[in-house]
Amino acid sequence: MASLATQLGPLKLQNPIMTASGTFGYGEEIANFMDISHLGAVVCKTVTRAPRAGNAPPRTCETAAGMLNAIGLQNVGVERFITEKLPYLRQFAVPLIVNIAGETIEDFGLLAQALSQQAGVAALELNISCPNVAHGLDFATDPVLTEQVVAHARAATHLPIIAKLSPNVTDITLIARAAEAGGADAVSLVNTFVGMAVNIHTRRPRLSNISGGLSGPAIKPLALRAVYRCAQVLGIPLIGIGGIMNAQDAIEFFIAGASAVQVGTATFVQPGAALEVIQGLESYMDKYAIASIKELVGSIITT
Amino acid sequence: MPQRILAQIIEQRELTPSHYRLRLAAPEIAQTAKAGQYVHVLPRATHSFDPLLRRAFSIMRAAEDAIDILYRIEGRGTALLARRKAGETIDVLGPLGLPFAPLTTHNILVGGGVGVPPLVLLAAQAVPEVRIQALIGARAATEIIGQEDFRDYDVPVEVATDDGSAGHQGLVTDLLERQLSQSGLTGQGLTVFACGPLPMLRVVAAMSQRYKVPCQVSLEENMPCGVGVCNGCVVPVLGAGDDYGNYRRICVDGPVLWANEVNWGHYSGDSC
Numbered sequence: 001m002a003s004l005a006t007q008l009g010p011l012k013l014q015n016p017i018m019t020a021s022g023t024f025g026y027g028e029e030i031a032n033f034m035d036i037s038h039l040g041a042v043v044c045k046t047v048t049r050a051p052r053a054g055n056a057p058p059r060t061c062e063t064a065a066g067m068l069n070a071i072g073l074q075n076v077g078v079e080r081f082i083t084e085k086l087p088y089l090r091q092f093a094v095p096l097i098v099n100i101a102g103e104t105i106e107d108f109g110l111l112a113q114a115l116s117q118q119a120g121v122a123a124l125e126l127n128i129s130c131p132n133v134a135h136g137l138d139f140a141t142d143p144v145l146t147e148q149v150v151a152h153a154r155a156a157t158h159l160p161i162i163a164k165l166s167p168n169v170t171d172i173t174l175i176a177r178a179a180e181a182g183g184a185d186a187v188s189l190v191n192t193f194v195g196m197a198v199n200i201h202t203r204r205p206r207l208s209n210i211s212g213g214l215s216g217p218a219i220k221p222l223a224l225r226a227v228y229r230c231a232q233v234l235g236i237p238l239i240g241i242g243g244i245m246n247a248q249d250a251i252e253f254f255i256a257g258a259s260a261v262q263v264g265t266a267t268f269v270q271p272g273a274a275l276e277v278i279q280g281l282e283s284y285m286d287k288y289a290i291a292s293i294k295e296l297v298g299s300i301i302t303t
Numbered sequence: 304m305p306q307r308i309l310a311q312i313i314e315q316r317e318l319t320p321s322h323y324r325l326r327l328a329a330p331e332i333a334q335t336a337k338a339g340q341y342v343h344v345l346p347r348a349t350h351s352f353d354p355l356l357r358r359a360f361s362i363m364r365a366a367e368d369a370i371d372i373l374y375r376i377e378g379r380g381t382a383l384l385a386r387r388k389a390g391e392t393i394d395v396l397g398p399l400g401l402p403f404a405p406l407t408t409h410n411i412l413v414g415g416g417v418g419v420p421p422l423v424l425l426a427a428q429a430v431p432e433v434r435i436q437a438l439i440g441a442r443a444a445t446e447i448i449g450q451e452d453f454r455d456y457d458v459p460v461e462v463a464t465d466d467g468s469a470g471h472q473g474l475v476t477d478l479l480e481r482q483l484s485q486s487g488l489t490g491q492g493l494t495v496f497a498c499g500p501l502p503m504l505r506v507v508a509a510m511s512q513r514y515k516v517p518c519q520v521s522l523e524e525n526m527p528c529g530v531g532v533c534n535g536c537v538v539p540v541l542g543a544g545d546d547y548g549n550y551r552r553i554c555v556d557g558p559v560l561w562a563n564e565v566n567w568g569h570y571s572g573d574s575c
Contacts, residue, residue: 022533023532023533029532029555033305033307057538057539059534059537060525060536062525065352065353065355066355074537208571217352267532268532271307271528271532272307
């Protein structure tokens with residue numbers, strides 16, 4: 001049996017498949033459809049300091065082989081997350097990665113500090129790349145700010161830190177290196193691509209926020225190239241995200257250089273999609289006699 | 304508990320060139336479905352990715368280990384669904400959502416267009432002691448949904464059509480106004496249950512409030528996941544809402560809401 005054991009800096013996972021933030025809630029709903037303890041890790045929906053109601057509807061719109069969303073980081077806020085959501089998530093024997101977002105650098109530090117004191121939090125993913133809130137993208141489009149926010153969170157916590165990067169930049173490798181320089185243990189990429197859709201009958205945007213983040217199979221080739229390029233220049237592990245619908249998609253990301261992947265939009269279509277990716281990955285590794293997932297990571301042949 | 308099943312198509316019946324009624328073999332869903340619940344259907348083949356997401360359809364009939372859904376061709380998903388044939392299998396998740404509240408002594412069901420189906424199941428699941436009046440609105444006689452089903456359940460039906468080709472020429476809410484003003488049943492254990500286009504639901508909600516009759520509405524929004532994780536299908540509500548703000552996810556905390564919970568003034572229903 002192939003070994004899927006994965007290490008992301010100090011974070012040890014039984015396999016490299018995790019959920020993507022914002023597609024898994026806080027676990028309660030998806031637990032009806034899959035055994036969460038089989039995942040490599042759980043990444044829960046973004047938590048902010050204060051509760052956020054989110055954007056006005058309509059918040060989503062399907063597009064060709066993809067979808068736009070502008071949820072607007074609707075969440076209960078960190079205090080209620082700790083008292084109401086964390087106890088539930090803690091019960092699964094799977095590392096919990098809490099995704100956090102702030103409006104300021106200080107917010108990230110305070111959130112990191114508050115969550116570091118809680119049992120059952122294995123790592124933090126810094127959402128410095130949400131396209132659907134004011135200033136959401138400011139950090140991840142600027143290498144100086146990226147390094148500062150990561151360094152600030154780094155100083156506030158002993159937990160492993162993953163910086164989630166935006167593809168809405170000229171050169172994502174510059175941002176990835178800035179995150180590494182700031183002390184990130186890993187980077188996850190990519191968040192959604194900013195896009196829009198228009199209703200030609202009403203001439204109104206299909207999202208109340210006008211623009212939203214594009215996800216799904218439509219973005220997979222774009223995300224894959226971003227991972228490939230960053231893998232060439234980084235000394236820390238990468239987590240690939242973007243349109244992974246099945247094991248074949250995930251395997252492409254491993255070969256391109258991702259040490260782990262997140263399954264996002266696929267969960268909306270099949271609530272158990274992440275587990276199907278794990279099963280498909282095991283079959284592939286058995287078929288090609290790959291003993292460890294580590295042999296697959298970055299194994300792309302370009303000569 | 305919702306299940307994901309690969310359901311075989313028993314029958315795909317063309318009612319009009321744009322209206323279809325689909326019967327699926329789905330014992331797990333048929334045996335537990337309650338009126339107001341829906342199924343989330345993947346119109347494409349599992350290994351194609353376009354159109355990407357499932358489509359939500361209210362359950363119209365749940366009997367003999369099969370479920371019926373009824374739909375109008377609106378876009379790519381329903382167009383694809385209409386091409387699926389008997390014998391093929393289709394990926395279905397359900398039953399999902401919260402059902403209608405129990406029927407009361409007297410009940411008026413108000414359905415507009417393809418909003419009628421959940422009301423048909425509501426009538427089918429009624430105990431004999433309750434009284435039900437169904438009011439159906441449609442653009443034209445050819446597009447009246449559910450009239451025969453209600454008759455099968457011995458539920459009296461009144462019809463309104465936009466063009467007057469059947470029943471009252473005008474709106475189904477004209478029929479509701481007549482019922483509420485003449486029946487003398489307001490305050491006598493009367494409840495209104497409605498599903499249909501948003502403009503109709505607004506009028507039904509306002510009219511019910513005016514006559515002080517409790518009213519439940521079944522709402523429709525773009526529903527990417529159907530299981531409560533994407534937070535995409537929210538509608539504005541009065542009061543506490545969906546855990547975080549004055550919104551509620553209609554996929555799991557609906558699609559049926561009490562009309563007086565909905566913040567109609569902030570509800571555009573401008574879905575894509």
